[in-house]
Amino acid sequence: MEKEKPYVVPYRLYSNVLITLLALTFFSVAITLIDLGNISIVVALVIASVKAFLVLKYFMHLKYDKPYFVIMVIFVFSIILVTIVVTFLDYLYR
Amino acid sequence: MEQAKHIAEHYDPEASKIGMWLLIFTELLLFGVLFVIYAVYRYLNHDAFHLAAEELDTFMGAINTVILLLSSMTIAMATTALQKRNKSLTLVLAGITILLGMIFLVNKYVEWGGKFAHGIFPGSEYLTEMLSQGEILFFGLYFVMTGLHVLHLIIGIVLISVTMWKINSGKVHAERASLLENSGLYWHLVDIIWIFLFPLFYLIN
Numbered sequence: 360m361e362k363e364k365p366y367v368v369p370y371r372l373y374s375n376v377l378i379t380l381l382a383l384t385f386f387s388v389a390i391t392l393i394d395l396g397n398i399s400i401v402v403a404l405v406i407a408s409v410k411a412f413l414v415l416k417y418f419m420h421l422k423y424d425k426p427y428f429v430i431m432v433i434f435v436f437s438i439i440l441v442t443i444v445v446t447f448l449d450y451l452y453r
Numbered sequence: 454m455e456q457a458k459h460i461a462e463h464y465d466p467e468a469s470k471i472g473m474w475l476l477i478f479t480e481l482l483l484f485g486v487l488f489v490i491y492a493v494y495r496y497l498n499h500d501a502f503h504l505a506a507e508e509l510d511t512f513m514g515a516i517n518t519v520i521l522l523l524s525s526m527t528i529a530m531a532t533t534a535l536q537k538r539n540k541s542l543t544l545v546l547a548g549i550t551i552l553l554g555m556i557f558l559v560n561k562y563v564e565w566g567g568k569f570a571h572g573i574f575p576g577s578e579y580l581t582e583m584l585s586q587g588e589i590l591f592f593g594l595y596f597v598m599t600g601l602h603v604l605h606l607i608i609g610i611v612l613i614s615v616t617m618w619k620i621n622s623g624k625v626h627a628e629r630a631s632l633l634e635n636s637g638l639y640w641h642l643v644d645i646i647w648i649f650l651f652p653l654f655y656l657i658n
Contacts, residue, residue: 365466365630367536368529377526384518384651388511391656403652410648418529419641420634428474435478439485446489450496 366423376417383410466631473635477642484646494590501587506657514655517560524553525644528637538627547617554610605643612636
């Protein structure tokens with residue numbers, strides 16, 4: 360029986376990821392207290408993307424999965440991104 | 454006969470994982486389209502969205518973010534505990550995840566209840582007569598997107614409850630950890646959606 364031994368992720372790694380995620384959350388709340396104008400939405404979305412990346416990579420085990428899982432996830436996020444870009448191209452230049 | 458039955462029993466963790474990811478992709482696309490709608494309406498109603506967002510409590514949103522991040526860690530740790538054959542710790546960690554999910558629901562109930570008390574709910578008299586088109590759109594999207602998110606959270610709680618029951622009865626164990634891993638994946642999806650909902654609805658100053 361072929362059996363792949365799944366990688367056991369240490370507890371320590373998970374708690375470190377959590378601390379990073381919480382720090383990013385507090386940072387994103389703190390940054391809204393400063394008025395950055397139109398840049399604030401960009402900053403908020405960049406921080407959210409970094410948080411989502413950490414959740415996907417470590418909590419959702421993409422780091423330890425076969426590469427095709429990563430390729431599929433990138434593909435799906437690309438579709439969403441392209442949809443947003445095309446929609447805005449339409450709204451801005453129609 | 455019993456022997457033959459046992460061998461025929463099918464267990465393919467990789468296929469199960471692909472299945473769960475495919476479901477997650479459809480969910481991501483569902484919410485992705487809602488984010489596109491949000492982006493366009495926010496672009497068209499910039500000032501109204503900022504005005505309407507003042508109604509939302511950033512502190513409450515931040516607390517809910519912390520709760521979900523914490524619960525994501527505990528369900529991820531539950532898989533590690535199961536692989537290390539620590540059944541009781543697995544159940545405790547999964548139980549904490551469900552408890553945190555419940556606290557999130559209570560917070561949302563308080564939040565929505567507060568809005569309802571102020572007459573802000575889809576189709577309310579106050580909303581349609583007192584507020585501008587942009588503000589109505591903001592609250593419409595707020596209720597639809599957080600509502601859909603909460604629905605997913607409830608499904609996640611049910612999924613983890615079933616998993617806990619199967620861990621307890623010994624059907625899910627270190628060699629058959631797939632159900633727990635996939636329930637975890639679903640729970641992280643709920644987390645990721647909230648990671649984007651939080652800044653878009655609560656962090657507009």
